[in-house]
Amino acid sequence: MNTIILIPPSEGKADGGNDDPLQSVSNITADLIEAIKEADPKKLYGLKEAALKKAIAVNKELLTSKTMPAIERYTGVVYDAIDYQTLKNKSDFNDKMLIVSGLFGLISPVDLIPNYRLKIDKLNAARLWMESNSEQLKDKFVIDLLPQAHRKAVKYDNGIGVEFVLKKAGKKIPAGHQGKHIKGRFVRWLIENNITDPKHFRDFTEEGYKWTGEIFLKEV
Template identity: 80%
Template sequence: MKTIILIPPSEGKADGGKNKPLKSVSGITADLIKAINEAEPKKLYGLKAKALENAIAVNKEVLESKTMPAIERYTGVVYDAIDYQTLKHKSDFDEKVLIVSGLFGLVRPTDLIPNYRLKIDKLKAAKLWLTSNSEQLKDKFIIDLLPQAHKKAVKYDHGIEVEFVLKKAGKKMPAGHQGKHIKGRFVRWLIESNVTDQTRFSEFTEDGYTWTGDTFLKEI
């Protein structure tokens, strides 16, 4: 059974690109682009002033702007921690990792995409993608590193959800922003160590996290 690692996109994205624009799209992506154009911008983006103007401009040009591989388009803490350019086994990463995008569904690291703005909890994107995404994950073993909003866009029969949790004075709490970094490091480790299921998760002890059998825990 093939292993697939699910990760979220980043809200921050690199500008520009060297590859041809998409020009046209179909299906759910086309429907969402239409919905974006018809939506009330402030409600859709939750942004103000220059940031709002930038988001509107980016989506207005989504089919005409240059594209780049998704792994280069997405920036942020998880992707910085993965540090794709220094991976020894990039082909394994490209084959095993899928990014759950609000606008494009399941995206491979090498897929060429434009800059865009759409959170997966807007315009019912997660619900729209659920059937299509889940069909693509059939008969796969899933290592799920998705936030709650993105989990609503997938279903799978075989797999495990991986959470990173902090424990302080006996109380557990989500790892939060720090958790994004360790998730990226974990994805990198999965690829470089050719780990395909949870049987070897206990070998990952970076930054003081320990696998308890159902979660990674760090006492602080």
């Protein structure tokens, strides 16, 4: 059974691109692009002033702007920690990794995408993608590193959700922003060591996290 690793996109994205604009999009993406046009920008983006203007401008050019591989487009903490450019086995990464995008569904690191702005909890994106995404995950073993909002866009029969949790004064709390970095490091470790079985998760101990059999836990 093939292993797939699911990660979220990042809100931070590189501008521009050197590849041609999209030649075609799925029906779901097309419907979402139309919904974006009709939505109230302030409610859709939750941004103000310059950031709001940029989001509006970026989405107006979805079908005409230059594209680049998704792994280069996303620039957030998880992606910085993966450090794709220094991976020795990029082909293995490209084969196993899928990104759960609100606008494009499940995409591989090498899929060409434009800059865009759409959270998966807007415009019913998660619900719209659920059936299509889940179909692609059939007969796969899934290592799920998604936030809760993105998990609403997928369903799989075989897999494991991975959480990074801090234990402070006896109380467990989500790792939060720090958790994004360790997730990226974990993804890199999975690929570099060809890990596909959760029984080996105990061998990952970066930054003091230890696998309990259910979660990665760090005492602080």
